[in-house]
Amino acid sequence: KAGVTQTPRYLIKTRGQQVTLSCSPISGHRSVSWYQQTPGQGLQFLFEYFSETQRNKGNFPGRFSGRQFSNSRSEMNVSTLELGDSALYLCASSLRQDSEAFFGQGTRLTVV
Amino acid sequence: GESVGLHLPTLSVQEGDNSIINCAYSNSASDYFIWYKQESGKGPQFIIDIRSNMDKRQGQRVTVLLNKTVKHLSLQIAATQPGDSAVYFCAEGSGGYNKLIFGAGTRLAVHP
Numbered sequence: 560k561a562g563v564t565q566t567p568r569y570l571i572k573t574r575g576q577q578v579t580l581s582c583s584p585i586s587g588h589r590s591v592s593w594y595q596q597t598p599g600q601g602l603q604f605l606f607e608y609f610s611e612t613q614r615n616k617g618n619f620p621g622r623f624s625g626r627q628f629s630n631s632r633s634e635m636n637v638s639t640l641e642l643g644d645s646a647l648y649l650c651a652s653s654l655r656q657d658s659e660a661f662f663g664q665g666t667r668l669t670v671v
Numbered sequence: 672g673e674s675v676g677l678h679l680p681t682l683s684v685q686e687g688d689n690s691i692i693n694c695a696y697s698n699s700a701s702d703y704f705i706w707y708k709q710e711s712g713k714g715p716q717f718i719i720d721i722r723s724n725m726d727k728r729q730g731q732r733v734t735v736l737l738n739k740t741v742k743h744l745s746l747q748i749a750a751t752q753p754g755d756s757a758v759y760f761c762a763e764g765s766g767g768y769n770k771l772i773f774g775a776g777t778r779l780a781v782h783p
Contacts, residue, residue: 563714590769598678602715602760602773615770649714656767659705662714 561586563652563663571669577638580666584631584652591633592660593625596647605648608633609656640670679758681778690748690781694761694774697742701763704737705771706746710757718746718759748779756781 564583572578584591592615593605604617608627625635631652637644647667651660684690696704702723707715721728721735721744728735734747744761758778762771 592769592771594771594773601775602762602771604770604772607769609769617770651714651768653768656769657703658768659717659720660768660771661717662707664712664714 563650563661565648565650565663565666567666568664569667569669571671572640574640574642574670576640577636578640578668579634579636580648580650580668582633582635582650582652582663584633584650585654585661588652588654588661589631590653590656590660591627591631592651592653593633593635594649594651595619596649596665597645602649605635637668642670644668645670679776679778681780683780683782684751686751686753686781686783688751690746690751690755690779692746692748692759692777692779694744694746694777695742696744696761696763696774697772698763698765699739699742701765701772703764703767704735704744705762705764705768706733706735706744707760707762707773708755708757709760709776715760751779751781753781753783755779 592607607615627633647665649665651662653660705720706718709715719730732749736745758776761774
């Protein structure tokens with residue numbers, strides 16, 4: 560069974576631009592969570608979606624947003640990119656809230 | 672591959688030895704505790720979890736111990752192999768996997 564798929568794997572953007580990252584969860588999984596990973600801050604929770612609804616949100620500015628589609632695929636968007644947004648963005652999916660979360664390989668975003 | 676963390680604490684062990692990785696968690700209300708392994712260029716991979724109503728759980732070559740009194744979690748790896756070399760993260764959640772708080776991580780280096 561296919562794992563969590565994130566696209567693109569690598570992305571380079573310029574300050575001020577906006578970016579959209581995509582995540583396809585494991586088939587049948589309805590919960591999708593997003594995390595930001597940086598060497599300085601480690602892994603930090605961004606938000607979580609279940610059945611197209613955002614259930615939880617981390618402490619990130621409003622420039623970070625997301626959505627989930629009816630097929631459970633999710634996208635996250637970052638507007639007005641800053642250098643500090645350079646990070647590995649990870650998506651995780653789980654069948655239910657209390658079942659283990661499986662991570663994708665991430666999208667490496669570099670802001671120049 | 673991408674650098675997961677530049678200044679992580681490192682545990683160096685000899686192949687065949689047992690490894691113990693420790694973690695202090697932050698939230699007394701957390702009831703899910705998970706260990707993830709992250710290899711360079713990959714997303715975190717689930718190793719084992721434990722719920723707050725348990726103090727020990729065993730998997731294949733791994734054991735997780737939970738001490739709620741001092742908010743401490745440990746991962747024991749038996750007969751450590753070169754393939755175990757990676758960064759290990761503990762994570763805690765409340766009510767499930769949908770909003771995990773990750774520790775800073777420990778780099779495990781296995782030497783032949």
